[in-house]
Amino acid sequence: MFETLKGTIIHAPEPGKTEILEDGYLLLRDGAIEGIFPALPEGCEPERAYDFTGKLVIPSFADLHLHAPQYAMLGMGMDLPLIEWLNAYTFKTEALFSDPVFAREVYGALADNLIRLGTTRVCIYASIHRESAHILMEELERVGVTGFAGKVNMDRNTAPELTETPEGSLAETRRFIEECRARRYKHLSPILTPRFTPSCSDALLEGLAKIADEYDVPIQSHLSENDIEIELVKKLCPDCEGYWDSYARRGLWRDGTIMAHCVHSDEAERAAIKDAGVWVAHCPDSNTNIYSGVAPVRVMLDEGIRVALGSDIAGGAKLSMFHVMGEAIRASKTRYYYSGKREEERFLAVSEAFYLATSAGAAYFGAGPGFAKGDMLHAAVLSDETLPPSRKLTSLERLERLIYADDARCVRAVWSEGVKRF
Amino acid sequence: MFETLKGTIIHAPEPGKTEILEDGYLLLRDGAIEGIFPALPEGCEPERAYDFTGKLVIPSFADLHLHAPQYAMLGMGMDLPLIEWLNAYTFKTEALFSDPVFAREVYGALADNLIRLGTTRVCIYASIHRESAHILMEELERVGVTGFAGKVNMDRNTAPELTETPEGSLAETRRFIEECRARRYKHLSPILTPRFTPSCSDALLEGLAKIADEYDVPIQSHLSENDIEIELVKKLCPDCEGYWDSYARRGLWRDGTIMAHCVHSDEAERAAIKDAGVWVAHCPDSNTNIYSGVAPVRVMLDEGIRVALGSDIAGGAKLSMFHVMGEAIRASKTRYYYSGKREEERFLAVSEAFYLATSAGAAYFGAGPGFAKGDMLHAAVLSDETLPPSRKLTSLERLERLIYADDARCVRAVWSEGVKRF
Numbered sequence: 001m002f003e004t005l006k007g008t009i010i011h012a013p014e015p016g017k018t019e020i021l022e023d024g025y026l027l028l029r030d031g032a033i034e035g036i037f038p039a040l041p042e043g044c045e046p047e048r049a050y051d052f053t054g055k056l057v058i059p060s061f062a063d064l065h066l067h068a069p070q071y072a073m074l075g076m077g078m079d080l081p082l083i084e085w086l087n088a089y090t091f092k093t094e095a096l097f098s099d100p101v102f103a104r105e106v107y108g109a110l111a112d113n114l115i116r117l118g119t120t121r122v123c124i125y126a127s128i129h130r131e132s133a134h135i136l137m138e139e140l141e142r143v144g145v146t147g148f149a150g151k152v153n154m155d156r157n158t159a160p161e162l163t164e165t166p167e168g169s170l171a172e173t174r175r176f177i178e179e180c181r182a183r184r185y186k187h188l189s190p191i192l193t194p195r196f197t198p199s200c201s202d203a204l205l206e207g208l209a210k211i212a213d214e215y216d217v218p219i220q221s222h223l224s225e226n227d228i229e230i231e232l233v234k235k236l237c238p239d240c241e242g243y244w245d246s247y248a249r250r251g252l253w254r255d256g257t258i259m260a261h262c263v264h265s266d267e268a269e270r271a272a273i274k275d276a277g278v279w280v281a282h283c284p285d286s287n288t289n290i291y292s293g294v295a296p297v298r299v300m301l302d303e304g305i306r307v308a309l310g311s312d313i314a315g316g317a318k319l320s321m322f323h324v325m326g327e328a329i330r331a332s333k334t335r336y337y338y339s340g341k342r343e344e345e346r347f348l349a350v351s352e353a354f355y356l357a358t359s360a361g362a363a364y365f366g367a368g369p370g371f372a373k374g375d376m377l378h379a380a381v382l383s384d385e386t387l388p389p390s391r392k393l394t395s396l397e398r399l400e401r402l403i404y405a406d407d408a409r410c411v412r413a414v415w416s417e418g419v420k421r422f
Numbered sequence: 423m424f425e426t427l428k429g430t431i432i433h434a435p436e437p438g439k440t441e442i443l444e445d446g447y448l449l450l451r452d453g454a455i456e457g458i459f460p461a462l463p464e465g466c467e468p469e470r471a472y473d474f475t476g477k478l479v480i481p482s483f484a485d486l487h488l489h490a491p492q493y494a495m496l497g498m499g500m501d502l503p504l505i506e507w508l509n510a511y512t513f514k515t516e517a518l519f520s521d522p523v524f525a526r527e528v529y530g531a532l533a534d535n536l537i538r539l540g541t542t543r544v545c546i547y548a549s550i551h552r553e554s555a556h557i558l559m560e561e562l563e564r565v566g567v568t569g570f571a572g573k574v575n576m577d578r579n580t581a582p583e584l585t586e587t588p589e590g591s592l593a594e595t596r597r598f599i600e601e602c603r604a605r606r607y608k609h610l611s612p613i614l615t616p617r618f619t620p621s622c623s624d625a626l627l628e629g630l631a632k633i634a635d636e637y638d639v640p641i642q643s644h645l646s647e648n649d650i651e652i653e654l655v656k657k658l659c660p661d662c663e664g665y666w667d668s669y670a671r672r673g674l675w676r677d678g679t680i681m682a683h684c685v686h687s688d689e690a691e692r693a694a695i696k697d698a699g700v701w702v703a704h705c706p707d708s709n710t711n712i713y714s715g716v717a718p719v720r721v722m723l724d725e726g727i728r729v730a731l732g733s734d735i736a737g738g739a740k741l742s743m744f745h746v747m748g749e750a751i752r753a754s755k756t757r758y759y760y761s762g763k764r765e766e767e768r769f770l771a772v773s774e775a776f777y778l779a780t781s782a783g784a785a786y787f788g789a790g791p792g793f794a795k796g797d798m799l800h801a802a803v804l805s806d807e808t809l810p811p812s813r814k815l816t817s818l819e820r821l822e823r824l825i826y827a828d829d830a831r832c833v834r835a836v837w838s839e840g841v842k843r844f
Contacts (some may be wrong), residue, residue, distance in 0.1 A: 330711065
């Protein structure tokens with residue numbers, strides 16, 4: 001079946017390179033992108049034609065790091081220092097997800113809002129609870145959000161009700177993966193999710209590495225987020241070459257592993273990231289809210305490290321990737337201001353933030369850059385009708401002010417995996 | 423006439439001190455606050471009773487610094503360095519306000535959105551154009567936004583089409599003030615608005631000081647925003663004791679003068695601010711977007727300087743004071759992270775940002791702290807129904823997540839100067 005979307009088509013195949021076709025056509029065949037055309041190819045008679053004239057059609061967003069249960073505590077407790085925040089909010093909230101009814105309510109709302117905000121690809125953490133992790137997958141499937149979701153593993157340094165035994169945690173993880181395969185989720189796959197070194201024993205990490213081999217599943221965790229955590233890892237792993245090595249020597253440092261934050265990753269750690277093919281999920285809003293510092297994103301891009309964006313709710317206070325793009329730029333400008341390295345570390349431009357939130361993240365899921373031929377369509381249609389009156393704007397200016405406006409009402413339609421979902 | 427608003431009433435009479443009455447009553451007599459009561463006083467039979475049970479009733483916001491014409495360029499050109507941004511966007515946009523039809527369209531939309539976002543008090547810049555400045559006042563009056571608006575003065579270092587002569591600028595300003603008085607705007611008064619020292623000659627500043635005396639009108643301008651501007655002022659006024667003195671020695675440094683930014687105000691300048699009774703409009707979003715640095719708000723509060731918040735659109739990219747509060751906290755955390763002064767300069771807490779956006783700003787307009795008895799009601803009613811599901815929250819947690827959510831849909835009703843306007 002042929003389908004067309006008519007509108008101003010904007011995508012960013014490379015950082016800083018934004019391609020625009022005014023009043024063009026996106027042509028789909030059975031949900032897959034045939035191409036972008038200034039006029040419909042001769043003889044093409046689409047079964048469905050969507051007219052979004054006057055609106056912008058952009059690739060939908062990928063969120064490479066977020067904690068689903070923390071959606072229930074979004075924007076709360078932000079005055080507290082990290083450890084108090086974890087104890088007063090995070091662990092108490094995550095413990096509630098032993099209740100499948102509560103999980104259904106929160107994950108259902110999260111899924112609905114992800115799709116309405118134009119986020120169609122995620123790498124997402126559930127809690128330690130296997131049953132709730134399935135509920136998360138079901139709810140994401142229901143609305144058409146695609147990607148990877150993980151049952152969290154923790155066997156030390158957390159709240160008692162969230163502390164697993166290494167054996168129990170590994171058994172539940174195996175069972176989770178096998179159930180995922182049996183249930184045949186269409187657009188979601190399991191991902192191994194050891195929370196981070198401080199909350200995972202060597203035995204647990206080594207066991208997860210075996211599971212990764214056995215089932216061929218990827219891994220996500222946290223790395224070098226803030227000073228206190230980094231000091232703790234040094235104590236827990238005194239013989240490690242660096243924080244990264246606490247994962248590497250347990251077998252989890254591999255191609256396709258996602259590490260959130262990397263705010264304080266030094267040259268050696270960044271080299272290890274690049275050499276292994278590890279991905280960085282940059283979470284600017286969270287890093288600012290928890291005053292962790294600002295990750296050296298410009299340096300990572302220059303070094304060829306694969307970096308994309310994460311909302312990291314609820315360290316991040318908003319689910320919207322518009323907000324995350326805005327905060328990525330603001331954080332980058334802050335680093336630019338304070339670092340004194342104005343020549344070497346130019347702040348992120350709007351077009352670069354747009355690239356990071358779309359093509360860079362989508363690549364993790366195997367997508368080509370921008371609206372790549374052959375890919376199933378992931379797209380969001382944006383209207384700027386409700387934004388302030390202005391002189392006639394270029395399409396790039398329209399995109400820029402939509403990003404800064406961060407107004408959920410601007411998203412008018414969303415395609416995920418070739419299907420219109422909103 | 424008696425009126426009541428029933429709901430959870432939250433206000434902040436002091437920085438960091440938030441008072442809450444669950445399911446209480448705000449009682450009004452002819453629009454003025456009679457008091458806050460846990461139950462209606464005996465025998466009180468209000469003619470109008472609004473039931474906002476389950477919602478939060480807070481003081482509406484004061485925005486102490488924003489540029490009305492720049493609403494037409496909100497969230498645009500943010501990649502450009504300051505001078506290029508001014509030339510490519512700001513001056514070109516402001517020049518369009520010689521056209522009253524365009525001014526009506528933009529100012530009408532601005533006014534509508536201010537009231538819908540719960541901002542009922544402003545100190546606002548128009549452009550240099552007298553006629554458009556009246557249109558701004560008319561549109562603000564139409565929706566019930568109150569405060570001060572100024573025709574901008576500039577006679578040097580700006581675009582040719584925006585350059586006045588000192589005599590012409592002063593004559594237009596006098597005429598503007600006299601017309602304001604003749605037209606008897608109900609809730610808006612004129613304010614003298616020399617853009618800043620770099621764009622105003624000594625003759626112009628001195629002439630404005632005379633007008634301030636003659637008509638008893640307040641003054642607003644910019645101070646110590648960023649390095650380039652500060653260097654320029656040093657060159658323009660080599661004999662000045664500091665940037666502040668460029669206003670002081672022309673007679674504009676007085677009780678009630680508002681200075682936007684003050685990012686780089688040193689101890690001497692802050693002492694001059696305090697001694698004179700000058701007010702500081704802190705504009706965190708703008709300061710981050712233009713990478714000006716972060717103003718020492720904690721220090722100012724500790725020193726007893728009168729400081730409140732400004733959106734500073736379009737250096738600030740959003741009109742919403744929810745966003746401005748969030749960015750005030752984020753900027754403050756950034757300063758906390760980078761300054762190394764963790765003991766002396768604690769970052770702004772949510773309750774402090776709430777105080778700055780409400781009571782602190784309202785005081786400029788003569789209002790008492792919080793919902794003060796005798797004041798005409800300025801209030802916003804907030805619903806968190808559309809926010810994520812959660813465990814049962816405290817009212818303070820509900821307020822916090824509404825601030826971080828920054829979702830225009832949450833504002834459900836607004837009172838300004840005792841009248842329900844939205």
